[in-house]
Amino acid sequence: MKEGPDIAQIGALIGDPARANMLAALTGGRALTATELAGVGGITVQTASTHLAKLEAGGLLTQRKQGRHRYFTLADEAVARLIESMMGFAAGRGHLRHQPGPKEPALRKARICYDHLAGDYGVRMLDSLIASGSIDAVGDGLALTEKGEGDLKCIGINVGDLRSSRRPLCRSCLDWSERRAHLAGSLGKALLSSFLDKGWARRTAESRSILFSPEGDRQFLKLFPVDP
Structure with missing residues (x-):
């Protein structure tokens, strides 16, 4: 062509x-x-x-x-989505650069993808938000519901501020390890920032892993009870 x-x-x-x-x-x-x-x-x-x-x-x-x-x-975020989706495609076809090691479980559980949560916890969070009616899956897109806006306000997420951004509020991002979607966009970023600010989780110095504390695990699983 x-x-x-x-x-x-x-x-x-x-x-x-x-x-x-x-x-x-x-x-x-x-x-x-x-x-x-x-x-x-x-x-x-x-x-x-x-x-x-x-x-x-x-x-x-x-x-x-x-x-x-x-x-x-x-x-920008579009480049991050491209790289993440290519990693998922490569993993699905068995094109792996190394054998799973000690860091692999932590990366698969929770990691940062540009500025939002990915891995098992990222997929779980989106699944739970959809199951609770906070987010609607509309075709290939995602839309925050009125119920979701109220639920997020209860945990300190001001959706009004996020809507003023030029960036999409909700966007799905294909997860390379789970082969399913996790939540990106300004809402995905705000939720991860909230977990870090509350001390539920922390970033690691030389890895994409997000490490949750025992209390952070408890609070996260309580807030997002749906297991993918």
């Missing part, structure tokens, strides 16, 4: 192993330096800089300068 979107360019950018590793690392939502990303990609800083320039030119990354340092992040 000679007309329409050129997916070959995007495929070529993501298809390099070093670039793929760097993009996957950035789905954790943290801004990383070229040196940090070089370590993730297993390449020199000079080579990483060349790769990062290509990814930025292709619209997959953005950078900001702070002092003498340059920090890189994914360009």
Whole structure:
């Protein structure tokens, strides 16, 4: 096909192993330096800089300068969804880069996907919100109900503030480990931020894992009782 979107360019950018590793690392939502990303990609800083320039030119990354340092992040949530869905597709076809290790259970239970909760807990949360009538699954989309807005207000989520954002309120995101949808959008971000602010969970320094405390587990399972 000679007309329409050129997916070959995007495929070529993501298809390099070093670039793929760097993009996957950035789905954790943290801004990383070229040196940090070089370590993730297993390449020199000079080579990483060349790769990062290509990814930025292709619209997959953005950078900001702070002092003498340059920090890189994914360009937007759409890139995060693309990488997450490709990881799910690869996992479903058996294309795994390593054997499951000690970190694997924690990643599968709960992890950050750009800025929202993924893994078993992320899928459970969306399933529970749908089962309780807080969210309607409309075709391929999601819509917050009036009941849901009231329920969220009770746990400190101001939906009015979220609606003022240009970002979609509710969006489904395909989970690479569960192969089902979890909740993204401004609401997904707000809920994860709430769990972290309440001390129910914390981020880990060198992983995408979200670790829930025993009390956090208890409160989360009480709030979202539906098991996927």
